Amino acid sequence: MNITLVNEKDVEWLNKVIKTEFPYTKFDTKKISEKINSLDFCILVARQENIQIGFCETELFPQNQEARLNAIFVEDAWRGRGIGKTLIERAINKCKHKRIQKIFLLVKEENIAARNLYKKTKFVFKKIHHKKIDSSTIEEWEQKI
Numbered sequence: 001m002n003i004t005l006v007n008e009k010d011v012e013w014l015n016k017v018i019k020t021e022f023p024y025t026k027f028d029t030k031k032i033s034e035k036i037n038s039l040d041f042c043i044l045v046a047r048q049e050n051i052q053i054g055f056c057e058t059e060l061f062p063q064n065q066e067a068r069l070n071a072i073f074v075e076d077a078w079r080g081r082g083i084g085k086t087l088i089e090r091a092i093n094k095c096k097h098k099r100i101q102k103i104f105l106l107v108k109e110e111n112i113a114a115r116n117l118y119k120k121t122k123f124v125f126k127k128i129h130h131k132k133i134d135s136s137t138i139e140e141w142e143q144k145i
C-alpha cells in the first residue's frame with residue numbers, strides 16, 4: 001500500500017465513492033477536479049498496486065491556522081488494517097508543514113468506527129454541532145497539532 005497526493009485519474013473513483021458514502025455533499029466531477037487543483041485542499045489517496053483503496057480530504061483555512069478533515073474513506077475489503085489511521089497521520093503531517101495549528105472534523109454520533117479512528121489518531125470530542133445531517137446528531141472533534 002502507498003499513499004500519494006490525488007491526481008486527475010482519481011476523479012472518477014472519488015466521484016463514485018462520494019456519491020455512495022457521502023451523498024449529502026452533492027459533489028460532481030467538475031467540483032472534485034477543482035478541489036484537486038486548489039491549494040485549499042489536500043486529498044491523499046491510498047493505493048494497492050495502483051488501484052485506489054482509500055482517501056482522506058483536508059480543507060485548509062490558513063488565515064485561522066486551522067484545517068478541517070472533510071472525509072476519510074477506506075474500501076470495505078481493506079478496512080481494519082490501519083489504512084484509515086495512516087491516511088489521517090499523513091494528513092496531519094501535511095498540515096504541520098503548512099503551519100496549521102488545529103484540525104477539526106464533524107462526525108455522526110452513531111459512526112462508531114470513525115469515532116474510534118479519531119480517538120486513535122488523538123482527536124478529542126469538542127461539542128455537539130448545531131446542525132443535524134440526515135437527521136443524525138453531529139459531533140465536532142478537534143486536535144491541536
Ligand SMILES: CC(C)(COP(=O)(O)OP(=O)(O)OC[C@H]1O[C@@H](n2cnc3c(N)ncnc32)[C@H](O)[C@@H]1OP(=O)(O)O)[C@@H](O)C(=O)NCCC(=O)NCCS
Pocket residue numbers: 021070071072073074075078079080081082083084085086107111112113114116117118120
Ligand atoms: C472509518 C474508516 C475510514 C476506518 O478505516 P480503517 O482503515 O478500517 O481504520 P483502521 O484500520 O486504521 O482503524 C484504526 C482504528 O479505528 C477504529 N476502528 C476502525 N474500524 C472500526 C470498526 N469497524 N469498529 C470499531 N472501531 C473501528 C479502531 O480503534 C482501530 O484501531 P485498532 O485496529 O487498533 O483497534 C472506514 O470504516 C470507512 O471508510 N468507513 C466509511 C466511511 C466513513 O464513515 N468515514 C468517516 C466519516 S467522514
